[in-house]
Amino acid sequence: MGAAMAAEAEYGRGERATPENWMYRPANGWTYDQVKELVLPFDWDLVDGNIVVRGMAVxxxxxxxxxxxxxxxxxxxxxxxxxxxxxxxxxxxxxxxxxxxxxxxxxxxxxxxxxxxxxxxxxxxxxxxxxxxxxxxxxxxxxxxxxxxxxxxxxxxxxxxxxxxxxxxxxxxxxxxxxxxxxxxxxxxxxxxxxxxxxxxxxxxxxx
Incomplete structure (x- = not known):
């Protein structure tokens, strides 16, 4: 829990989202500038500062x-x-x-x-x-x-x-x-x- 909170604080200071940190939502949420270059092995949306995973479509x-x-x-x-x-x-x-x-x-x-x-x-x-x-x-x-x-x-x-x-x-x-x-x-x-x-x-x- 402590490591997760520390990671969240660190990534809340303007850091870009990466495949390693995207799940640690900053206190104020991710911004578009922080996530616009993020590449993940699945589709996702940015909604209310959250990176929302889009399920596999049939x-x-x-x-x-x-x-x-x-x-x-x-x-x-x-x-x-x-x-x-x-x-x-x-x-x-x-x-x-x-x-x-x-x-x-x-x-x-x-x-x-x-x-x-x-x-x-x-x-x-x-x-x-x-x-x-x-x-x-x-x-x-x-x-x-x-x-x-x-x-x-x-x-x-x-x-x-x-x-x-x-x-x-x-x-x-x-x-x-x-x-x-x-x-x-x-x-x-x-x-x-x-x-x-x-x-x-x-x-x-x-x-x-």
């Missing part, structure tokens, strides 16, 4: 994520761009990686940009996994809403293994997401006009 999750990315990429219009697993820096202690993100690329240089500025993101998408239910249903949407990201999609797996998309819009006065007033839940097919017109056969995300 094939269903990855296929749905990848095909959603391609559907959005095919439908996108300027000035929007689409990316997958790209870090969004919300503040010093929060830098999550949505499964898919749509952002305004105006003024961004693909040759130099390392992460997506939160004020450029317009849609964050999370595909729920067994180990990410709490984060995808509660903590991450709270982060995205707090950052002013206009839209959030949460993709769940139903009892028939088909994807169901819950669409949320940001209530700017309340600073939180509310179900889309047009169609909050999409099954079988998803049609929406925000952030640009999208028409997706949800069965196609897992079939073939």
């Amino acid at each position: 094939w269903w999750h990855n296929r749905v994520r990848n095909r959603l990315y391609y559907q959005l990429e095919s439908a996108r219009r300027r000035p929007y761009a689409v990316d997958s697993e790209q870090c969004i820096v919300i503040d010093d202690h929060n830098a999550p990686k949505p499964d898919v993100v749509v952002f305004d690329e105006t003024g961004l240089d693909i040759r130099t940009v390392v992460q997506i500025p939160a004020d450029k993101a317009v849609l964050a998408v999370e595909v729920v996994s067994t180990g990410s239910r709490l984060e995808d249903r509660f903590s991450k949407p709270a982060l995205y809403a707090g950052a002013g990201i206009d839209y959030y999609w949460r993709v769940e797996r139903d009892e028939d293994d088909l994807p169901v998309v819950h669409e949320f819009w940001l209530h700017h006065e309340a600073g939180r997401y509310v179900p889309s007033p047009e169609q909050p839940t999409h099954t079988g097919k998803m049609t929406t006009n925000v952030p640009f017109p999208v028409d997706i056969d949800l069965h196609s995300l897992i079939d073939g």
